Amino acid sequence: MWEFLVKRNHPHSFRVLLSSGIKLAGFSLSFCFLPCREQPIFSTRAHVFQIDPNTKKNWVPTSKHAVTVSYFYDSTRNVYRIISLDGSKAIINSTITPNMTFTKTSQKFGQWADSRANTVYGLGFSSEHHLSKFAEKFQEFKEAARLAKEKSQEKMELTSTPSQESAGGDLQSPLTPESINGTDDERAPDMTQNSEPRPEPTQNALPFSHSSAISKHWEAELATLKGNNAKLTAALLESTANVKQWKQQLAAYQEEAERLHKRVTELECVSSQANAVHTHKTELNQTIQELEETLKVKEEEIERLKQEIDNARELQEQRDSLTQKLQEVEIRNKDLEGQLSDLEQRLEKSQNEQEAFRNNLKTLLEILDGKIFELTELRDNLAKLLERS
Numbered sequence: 378m379w380e381f382l383v384k385r386n387h388p389h390s391f392r393v394l395l396s397s398g399i400k401l402a403g404f405s406l407s408f409c410f411l412p413c414r415e416q417p418i419f420s421t422r423a424h425v426f427q428i429d430p431n432t433k434k435n436w437v438p439t440s441k442h443a444v445t446v447s448y449f450y451d452s453t454r455n456v457y458r459i460i461s462l463d464g465s466k467a468i469i470n471s472t473i474t475p476n477m478t479f480t481k482t483s484q485k486f487g488q489w490a491d492s493r494a495n496t497v498y499g500l501g502f503s504s505e506h507h508l509s510k511f512a513e514k515f516q517e518f519k520e521a522a523r524l525a526k527e528k529s530q531e532k533m534e535l536t537s538t539p540s541q542e543s544a545g546g547d548l549q550s551p552l553t554p555e556s557i558n559g560t561d562d563e564r565a566p567d568m569t570q571n572s573e574p575r576p577e578p579t580q581n582a583l584p585f586s587h588s589s590a591i592s593k594h595w596e597a598e599l600a601t602l603k604g605n606n607a608k609l610t611a612a613l614l615e616s617t618a619n620v621k622q623w624k625q626q627l628a629a630y631q632e633e634a635e636r637l638h639k640r641v642t643e644l645e646c647v648s649s650q651a652n653a654v655h656t657h658k659t660e661l662n663q664t665i666q667e668l669e670e671t672l673k674v675k676e677e678e679i680e681r682l683k684q685e686i687d688n689a690r691e692l693q694e695q696r697d698s699l700t701q702k703l704q705e706v707e708i709r710n711k712d713l714e715g716q717l718s719d720l721e722q723r724l725e726k727s728q729n730e731q732e733a734f735r736n737n738l739k740t741l742l743e744i745l746d747g748k749i750f751e752l753t754e755l756r757d758n759l760a761k762l763l764e765r766s
Contacts, residue, residue: 416449416450416652417447417448417449417652417653417656418447418448418449418450419447419448419514420445420446420447420448420653420656420657421445421446421447421502421507421510421511422443422444422445422446422503422507423443423444423446423500423501423502423503423507423511424438424440424442424443424444424500424501425438425439425440425444425446425461425463425468425469425498425499425500426438426439426498426499426500426501427439427468427496427497427498427499428496428497428499430496436499439463439468440461440463440468441463443503444461444462444463444468445461445462445650445653445654445657446459446460446461446469446500446511447459447460447461447650447653448514448518450518455522455525455526455528455529456472456473456522456525457472457473457518457519457521457522458470458471458472458473459471459473459498460646460650461650462646462647462650465647467643467646467647469498470494470642470646471489471491471493471494471498472491472493473515473518473519473522474519474522474526475519475522475523475526476492477489477490477491477515477519478490479511479512479515479516479519481508481512484505484508485501485502485503485504485505485508486499486500486501486502486508487499487500487502487508487511487512488500489515
């Protein structure tokens with residue numbers, strides 16, 4: 378519909394609107410394919426900070442904990458970006474340019490300034506190794522961005538020179554003063570004819586009639602040029618009004634395209650972060666599997682230790698039981714030792730009594746022997762007396 382209106386109103390303005398339409402179509406195409414053409418090429422985790430916009434001195438944390446910070450590469454536009462999301466909020470969306478510099482301010486902290494975002498980003502890493510790796514990647518992608526920019530500028534210079542020449546010639550051809558009022562060669566005969574005095578009538582009618590015909594011819598040409606000039610002036614005014622209207626529409630389209638571009642950038646960040654989250658989720662799943670295996674081993678070891686503890690408890694109970702029995706045996710042994718001591722004392726006393734009894738008996742036997750001997754002598758004496766008598 379726009380092509381028809383342009384051709385109908387002013388054919389020479391068709392190329393301008395067509396080129397603008399191509400640019401708008403290019404924006405729409407880039408919006409359609411942005412999420413697919415940009416992928417993360419390096420990721421790490423860090424705490425994200427931004428400089429305080431009021432004081433320009435203090436750091437303001439933009440993440441409550443360490444988040445994923447990734448480098449992204451757009452192969453279509455040859456652009457490198459640093460993107461980080463905290464949930465669904467983009468806390469870093471910085472395009473790397475050749476003028477940027479990443480500065481290490483401490484062993485675990487680095488910063489860089491982004492003039493487009495009008496801020497300074499700061500990253501706090503868990504170790505110096507992660508900071509050095511991020512700085513190396515920043516320098517590498519910065520150099521790649523510089524080379525890509527130089528190549529794109531060379532291509533733009535090569536392509537813009539012939540297109541500008543051809544476009545300039547096409548646009549200027551219907552609007553030049555020469556096309557409206559005629560060239561100097563076309564206007565020269567008219568000016569000469571008007572400036573020269575009319576020839577006086579002579580007796581020869583042929584020269585007079587010839588000059589009169591030439592004068593009428595140039596008057597007709599002049600009237601035609603004036604008509605063409607009026608038509609072209611009206612067309613020029615109409616095309617100027619149309620161009621102003623198209624410029625306003627183009628500005629509105631550009632604002633809408635910019636808004637869509639920002640929206641697509643946010644969606645692109647979410648999509649890219651989703652890929653990073655998916656990768657991180659895969660790594661976490663692997664880590665969880667490893668931890669589950671380790672947990673199984675630890676559980677088996679815990680079960681083994683529990684069995685050993687149960688065995689140790691049983692042994693402890695047996696030991697306590699044996700200790701108690703041993704104490705009882707020792708008590709009983711002491712009692713027996715006391716009884717044995719009493720028996721020994723009683724035995725010793727009995728032995729002493731027996732010894733005393735034996736001694737008394739022995740003494741008694743000795744006395745008895747003496748008495749028996751005396752009786753024997755007495756018997757013998759009595760027997761002798763009997764014999765004598």
